[in-house]
Amino acid sequence: MAKKITASEYVREVGRPIFQSREFQDVKNQKHHLRSTVGSHSRRVAIMCAFFCDCLSRAGVETQKEELVKAALCHDLGMQGRYSHRYSSGRDIIRNHPLNSSEEAGKLLGGLTDLQREAIEKHMWPMCPDRSIHHKETALMTIADKLCAIVDPLCK
Ligand SMILES: [Fe+2]
Ligand SMILES: [Fe+2]
Secondary structure, three states: OOOOOOHHHHHHHHOHHHHOOHHHHHHOOOEEOOOEEHHHHHHHHHHHHHHHHHHHHHOOOOOOHHHHHHHHHHOOHHHOOOOOOOOOOHHHHHHHHHHHHHHHHHHHHOOOOHHHHHHHHOOOOOOOOOOOOOOHHHHHHHHHHHHHHHHHHHOO
């Protein structure tokens, strides 16, 4: 029987090209949620998403784990330039960074699936113009993002 890998090991494997990419390197050290960074936050969100998928699988609910993990690693790429030129206010960041992240992620991943686009563009749910959700993975992403935002200030 193949050895089960942890959610963290899974993210390390699946996310290797993303971690090594210029897009991720550009934003990974940017401060996010007080003591954390976009890089460590995104990694935590991806691990939590993978963990949720594993739990659901054990309960007989299948998910698109790899697609979701890749989207989670890219969901805040649009935060690049947050403290300089890109956004004019906190409200501007909340509204537009998911869309900019989606655009960056599309370039990095060579296009996005419908699931990935929705998960990234609606990760700030319910603070998004269209609150409809069509993929369960989007719900997992928004829950993981919020839980990580709670622990981020305690972590680096
Ligand atoms: Fe975000
Ligand atoms: Fe986030």
